[in-house]
Amino acid sequence: MTLQFQPPPPDHVAPERMVEFDFFHIPPGVGDPAEIWHDLVRRGVPEIFYTPRNGGHWVFLDYADIVEAYRDYSIFSTYQTPVPPIEPFPVVQPQAVDPPAHNTFRRLLAPMFTPIAVRGMTDELRRRADQLIEPLAERGHCDFIGDFAERFPTGTFLYLFGLPESRLDEFLALANTFFRSTDPAARAGNITAIYAVLDQLFRDKQANPGDDIASAIVTARNEAGEPHDWTDVLNCGFLLFVAGLDTVTNTLAYIWRYLATTPAAQQHFRDQLDDPDAFLRAIEELMRINAVSNLFRRVTHDCEFRGVQLRRNDRVVLPNTVANRDPRVFADPQTIDLDRAVNVHVTFGVGPHRCVGSHLAKREVMVALQEWLRRIPPFELDPDQPAGSVFGGSVMGFTSLRLRWDRR
């Protein structure tokens, strides 16, 4: 396999734009993985810089540049973007396809994730959250990651795809290897296993369609009235599996970590349990401050961007967490203001690939928070938290988050 998309040696990068930065590496003692990004801003590195690490890539730090990169797919493509480069990478539908072809699967998914559609899922999400939280209340402590934050979105995936609850552990195991394993052999086998499971699932749904998203994808027709390419169907299933798990898990983890260390914020939410407007506004601020995703793009042709020479196949990493604290856009950006009135955060991206699951993700967070606060009294971090349970990368987060509270 030729490394066709391997970036060339960076002789087009001006020396003052070179910065050593490895976004997978979280130094010992750093409790919040996003801090490695904010540290760059504090150090005053150029707002467009290049790091030779992880195969070499650009980083944009200015909100306006990050937004422009999301929108201008004529320069910044989502096709074959992994950092470090892995090739060939599955062309996940619709994220790894540029407009206009992107529209085919985007339009297929969009109706199933609108605010109206997601409102219809609320009761079931609530039932599932409740089922997980109820037994914890008695215990007085938990590992929030393993006991809730991984199980809840994985269960949501089973629900959306019309799969039985009994397969939760199997899907948890697949997801855990996918997101956390660093062993190349385990990783390769894992992707094969996920595709095998999806292949079987879509075949079952094709034979016996139900009222679920997997059935809708497999029975959909393209403009010519034909079924979609089987590879595209699998790649869409694969994206839905990976896009809504680690992101939701770590968003929850960040939020619960913040609440555990900020009793006033816990109280704020307890006071708003019956005021959906205020609750939503506050969640939007939690989304701004806890942006777990760093997105990738690939440069389509040699060009100049903001006076900087970019070369075809250069990779670009867009840290949402940095965009969301840009003082040119957000008043008092480091302050978590649960009543913030204007909040144009980019946690779900912007432009054509804006997270199609954003309404679902916010609903999951809202329902989880409501049910948690109804059942669990004020909670705090457990002092026996294992050290070093953080990770960086395209999604940042925590491998463990121990919480405790007074038993009822």
Add this chain to the structure above:
Amino acid sequence: MRVLVDISRCQGHARCEDICPEVFATDAIEGKCVIADPQVPPGLEDKVRLAVRNCPEGALRVAGDGKGGA
């Protein structure tokens, strides 16, 4: 006061609907903004302005009272 959406910019964040559901909705097919009546009902002007400022795509704008046809 009138409020208008540039549907080619709208990407369906639904922030407008979250803030002012009296004026903004989201369609069930593409998941994009729908404004049933661009004429903003009296009393909702501030909420609509807030929705406009919260659109991450800059897809919304307010115009005058529309009597000139805007």
